[in-house]
Amino acid sequence: MPDKYQIVKKDVLTPDISRISVYAPLIAKKAKAGQFIILRAAEDGERIPLTVSSCEGDEVTVIYQKVGDSTMTLDELNVGECLADFVGPLGMPTDIDGCDNVAVIGGGLGCAIALPVAAALHKRGAHVDLIGGFKTKDIVILEKEMAEASDNLYICTDDGSYGFSGFVTGKLQELLDSGVKYDRVYAIGPLLMMKFVCKLTAAADIPTIVSMNPIMIDGTGMCGCCRVTVDGQVKFACVDGPDFDGHKVDFDETIARAATYKEFEAMRRENHKCRLEGMGNG
């Protein structure tokens, strides 16, 4: 039997994105699509929130992108090694009921979160169009899994190197223009992408759920760091969300808040790279 929080599988999806499965039986039994976990790679490390990608048996799978010092530290761990902490499931599950024709839209790493939502909807019998957006062909992830979890999969690339040429909003607009009717849209990805999907669906009058991923510490409602203004009310993404009515989210405020520690993070990222390069040279 693996140890507590042991990494039992690890796949490199792109040079920047990896997938790990962690031994955490209680969480694996409870977690539903849309919920997240918080992990610490090492003692004295940051608490990193990651949405659960899938659960199988006693294992919980999450996908992360090496964007900063803490995720780089996480990436240094390999199969057989243990995380310092792994806590969850946190947040409310995604509401997958009450819709028959849906578009699930993922942007970049957001596809890792869109996938379990699409899979749950698909399994329930809804007709699922999955639109996955990436910058370029080389960083397309989870194509096979997303195809299995949907009726139609539309991959988009910003540079046109693969699939539809342009943003996910372009593809969604094209589908709507061709007469496809959706009774709900799920949008999961970068804040700007979600903002513009919501602009489009508001004009088309399609209810839209977005998954917010603000800065947080505890994930249990205790720090208030993850507050998001929804319909003029302050909500905590960790306990009230992470899903909200996208037409009511104040995206501009959320975008500003996401940059709170930008300078600090840039400095840490540089330090981390220097440490690694230093080791290579040494």
Next chain:
Amino acid sequence: MANMSLEKTKMNEQLPDIRNKNYSEVALGYTPEQALNEASRCLNCKNPACVGGCPVNVPIPNFIKKIQEGDMQGAYDELSSANALPAICGRVCPQENQCEGKCVRGIKGEPVGIGRLERYVADWALENNVASAKTAPSNGKKVAIIGSGPAGLTCAGELAKKGYSVTIFEAFHVAGGVLSYGIPEFRLPKAIVQKEVDNLKKLGVDIELNMVIGKILSIDEIFDMGYEAVFIGTGAGLPNFMNIPGESLVGVFSANEYLTRINLMKAYKENNPTPVYKSKKVAVLGGGNVAMDAARCAKRQGAEVHIVYRRSEAELPARAEEVHHAKEEGIIFDLLCNPVMIEGDEQGKVKSMKLIRMELGEPDASGRRRPVPIEGSEFEMDVDTVIVAIGTSPNPLIRSTTPGLDTNKWGCITTGEDGSTSREGVFAGGDASTGAATVILAMGAGKTAAKSIDEYLQNK
């Protein structure tokens, strides 16, 4: 012959201008000579009022008498018979409203420094690895404690001593609750908290970290696992905000967030990966202990710090010593003013705050004079950071997942005086049932609940 000095024996402290740049403990504790000197100020009253002023009824004159006699083990035995976490209480209890507030020496002059003596004895025990009270043989009954703050730790310790098999479920990756995430290192060193937690482990208490009850397990599932009683000591962790415009600007933090980053996530340490906002001028809203803690941390991060409180100095709810220390360290007190709105720049960052001056009117329900805004007295204060420290509420995670558990309109779990709740076998205490209060009241509740749980399981 008693020492009839009207003043407490002074305790050595780091100098204000030095300590406001570091996170080492401010108050350095008594030397043996100082402790003996202070202990001999106690008159050993026949009817000691101090004991009645203590929420856990520490036999105060008895332990002080042992110090006078030079019997430290005896002093510790007396102290620990009633108080499971004396090294912590000696540092954070509001003694002036409790034991020391009742001391006869306080009628003319200063009361006996009971808190300082408590700390002296407890630190002696920690340094010398003195074991706490003996435990009864195991009775095979399992009790679950939710939350490892002062209420949960106390309840766990009491039950373990009675022979119960106790498991504490803690949501964070570190035990201690507010003792770990909230109260800063310079006021309560985390090594002290860890030693008290280790003492509990020595009593056989099992601590399961990273367990958010209400999410990973419900209370009903805990009973299914064979636990025969549950104590909920989950505290009041949900931060309240002012509900004024601008509170979601970049640079506005709950005190919980600010303190958690610095304490629990150890951002006070050099080269720690946890980010803290870089501030030049900070306004801390509120006048309680949490506000003082946040202000003193912000000062140590290098900022100019203002406490903004709507009543006057006399009404500040913080311990007298915290206010005194904060002032010494250069915290500026802007009293009788209240924030109206926080204003931001084009990047959504805090740049200033609009305040209004207040005056005190008639007493309100709390007995304190109600602050009333003075019309037309609005003024601007340039700040880049606002820390909201106006209180906390109980977390809804447990009440929303436990059918049949009654709570009041503030979300506090309703309990009888014995800590029992509307659910059989479920007990609660501390901030989770009273709303935000003090460490020692939570400990008192944990102790009461342990007694009730014991009675309940004996008779079951």
